[in-house]
Amino acid sequence: MAYGNVKPGYIGIVKSLGSVENIRCTSFSVGPKQNYLFYNHVVGLRDGNYNEDNGKGPIDEGSDSGNIQRRICRPGTFVASGGMSFPLSKENFDVYKYAKGADSFDLDYVYYCGGGRTFKDCRINSYELGITAGGEVEINTEISGMSVEDTDTSVNFTDAEKLVTWDNVRVTIDTGVEFTIDADMLNAVNFRINNNVNPIYVSGDPSGGGYPLAPVALRVGMQEVSGTVSFYSFKGGGNNIPIDAGLGNIRIDINDVGSIGTPAMFEVINPQGSVGPVITTITFVGVDKLDNI
16 A cells, blocks of 8 residues: 655644744644543333233334333533644744733644644643753643634745754742853753643533533633753852752743743752762742732
8 A cells, every 4th residue: 555645744833823823833632522421221121031911121122112221322511622742933932921821812723634723712721841951942732722613724834943952041040049050051941831721611502503512611720830950060060059948939041032930939959969960950839929919
């Protein structure tokens, strides 16, 4: 069997995510999700010892004269959801702002195999920025939407786009003493936002005849921010960060692109000894002071 039309390396493109246009994805799984619910429905008894006098139904389900069993089903609630991953560039950095604010947006995607879809009233449920020494800055998101429709499949985007690599990243931690981790010390960074988005359903057809069993709203829960920063420790520098846990701020600066950060509580640091490279990991959880509320 010939597969001459199979062309790996390109799965499609996000034409728009809110105000952000032309995102080249490395993976995309956002789509309609709707399960069917199954039930056992029994009318009377089904028994092989049937006769005219015992009142039990015949084993033949095709008969109208006896009792029967049926397996029935109904559709469950609908939501559009899935993941989207892409390498960071200057042009798509603002996806972070939709995650930070949990703002609503429409997402327009064109599939390489043909067809396009628009996902309406979406929110970013989770956002993860990952950086590893020697690699590109990768973004992984989970998205939820309220409805989906088929749309225009035309796309014409061939512009060159510079991806962001780890050597353009600098991390600053301030717990009363400012500590900067430059790219030459950086081993890995992970920054996560979880918006705890939940679809809200009501009885009846909330879409007014449009899309049955769809959510009437996507409720944003308590936002959670967390992450880790790993860096190489070496004699004579890079070790002046306090070992005790403390409250402060973390900021990740990306050259010519932007910055992300949060007030955070830093966990106690446990420096490691090793015959190889010594890597120290800082774990943080986003928090705020009561006087800032």
